[in-house]
Amino acid sequence: MKHFFMTLTLLITFSFCLSFVTESNATDRGEYPNQSLLVETSELSELMRNSDTVLIDMRAEGYTDGHIPGALWFGGITALVNGEHEVEHYLVDAADFQQLMRTVGVNQDSHILIYDDGNGLGASRLFYALNLYGHENSAVVNGGFAAWAAEGYPVETDGDIPAPGNFSAEVNEARFCDVSFLTQNLERDDIVILDARSPEEFSGEEQRSSRSGHIPGAVNLEWRNFVQIGEDVPYFKSADEIASLLEEKGITPDKEVITHCQTNVRGSHAFFTLRLMGYDSVRAYEGSWFEWGNREDTPVSGE
Numbered sequence: 492m493k494h495f496f497m498t499l500t501l502l503i504t505f506s507f508c509l510s511f512v513t514e515s516n517a518t519d520r521g522e523y524p525n526q527s528l529l530v531e532t533s534e535l536s537e538l539m540r541n542s543d544t545v546l547i548d549m550r551a552e553g554y555t556d557g558h559i560p561g562a563l564w565f566g567g568i569t570a571l572v573n574g575e576h577e578v579e580h581y582l583v584d585a586a587d588f589q590q591l592m593r594t595v596g597v598n599q600d601s602h603i604l605i606y607d608d609g610n611g612l613g614a615s616r617l618f619y620a621l622n623l624y625g626h627e628n629s630a631v632v633n634g635g636f637a638a639w640a641a642e643g644y645p646v647e648t649d650g651d652i653p654a655p656g657n658f659s660a661e662v663n664e665a666r667f668c669d670v671s672f673l674t675q676n677l678e679r680d681d682i683v684i685l686d687a688r689s690p691e692e693f694s695g696e697e698q699r700s701s702r703s704g705h706i707p708g709a710v711n712l713e714w715r716n717f718v719q720i721g722e723d724v725p726y727f728k729s730a731d732e733i734a735s736l737l738e739e740k741g742i743t744p745d746k747e748v749i750t751h752c753q754t755n756v757r758g759s760h761a762f763f764t765l766r767l768m769g770y771d772s773v774r775a776y777e778g779s780w781f782e783w784g785n786r787e788d789t790p791v792s793g794e
Contacts, residue, residue, distance in 0.1 A: 523730045524769025528618075530604055530630045532638050535559065538604060545597050545653075546604045549613035550636060557646035559606065559639050563595045563653055568616050568756060579781045580754035588624050589660035596653025603629035609637030610718060610725045612760055619759035619775055622766070623667060624660035631763060634724045641724050668749050668774040670782060670789065677708060677790070683742050684709035687752045687761040688780065695793040699753050700784030704793030706751075710740045714757040717764045733768055744770050751776035751783075 523529060530538065538544050539561050548558050551567030558564070570591065573583045583591065597603060603621060607613030614631040621629045632638070640646070676682050686693055686709040693711040695703035705711065716736055718725045727733070742748060748770055750761040755777050762775045776783075783789050 523767050525767050528630050528763070528767045529633050529727060531633055532642055532644060535604070535632070538602070541602065543598070543600055543602050544604060545595070545601045545656075546606070547595060547617065548636075549605055549607040549617055551613070553608075553636070554650070555648055557640075557648055558650070559636065560645065560647045562606070562650070564650065565591075565595060565617065568613050571616060571620055578754075578778050580756065582620055582623070582755075582777055585624055585660040585662055588620060589658055592626075592658035592660070593656045595656070597626075597656040597658040599626075599657055599659060601626075601628070601656065601658070604632060605629060606632035606635040606639070609635035610720070611635065611727070611763065612714075612756055615760040615763035616756055618766075619666075619755075619762045622762075623663060623775070625663050626658070626660075634726045638724045638726065665772075666774055668751075668776040670778060670786070672774075673706070673749065673776055673783075674789065677706075681745075682747045682749065683740075684776075685740075685742055685748055685750045685758075685761050685765075686711045686780075687714040687750060687757040689713055692753070692780070693793070700780055702784045702791050702794060704784075704791045705780075706783060707790050707792045709792075710742065712736060712740050712742070712761070714752070714760040714764075717760070727764070727767070730768070733764065737765075737768065744768075747772040747774070749774045749776055751779040753780045755779040 539546060546559060546562040548554055548562040548564045549567060551569065554564040571582055573581045605614040605617050611631060614635060618629055618631055621627070684706050686705055689697065690711060690713065691697035692699060693705045717733055718727050748765055750758040750765065750773065752758040755775055758775050758779055762773055765773045
């Protein structure tokens, strides 16, 4: 309890002194259609006062060197990997995911805030897993730990052991896409396949599976286009910038969008971005190119 109040005091004090910095940054980026899905660092202290808030650190390492006060360490993206699945980096099943969430103290009514090093890949991966397994009350911290550190907020090196939660996982079929669904719907005009890989992977110049190229009809919009890569803090680009990128590729809200990459880590980032931009009908192809490009019975363009 003493540790909790010390953490809360640190958050309140520093957020009051430095909130004008992040508020200015947020204003520059404009309002996203689903604004509640992207949390600024200046908002964390207020949100952490709520008893139902759970802050999860999705970095692979660095937690004991310093993390956002009150955050619980999850173990990085690898903690979500089903090691027995034939597809590389495939998500754990519902039962295992449920146990993972309970272990970090997540309940059915928890508001889950997620951060990573800053680029959003790790945070988006967990965000997608939560959506897939029926929990959409979650958000990503914009700029992650990089933003927190750059803006001068305090860190702590120890952490609490949470009481087990009562989280229950159940697959939301509206967020799920497999090979069967994709092959049966390739010709539909109301579906867009968003390939979040690099242009080189998409064209077939760079090969990461037994076959190279892309799914027929897919459009290529690399995940990097959504964030300010190269900046000190990789914040998400403004709502207007992202909207223009999507519109140029014909990825409009009236269509159902299926995202993927090589192992659906970058695809999860695209999934999150679409949800942030108000796209409600979004699925992610979990098998991604690792599965599609290693099969012999799937059509490929650009080989």
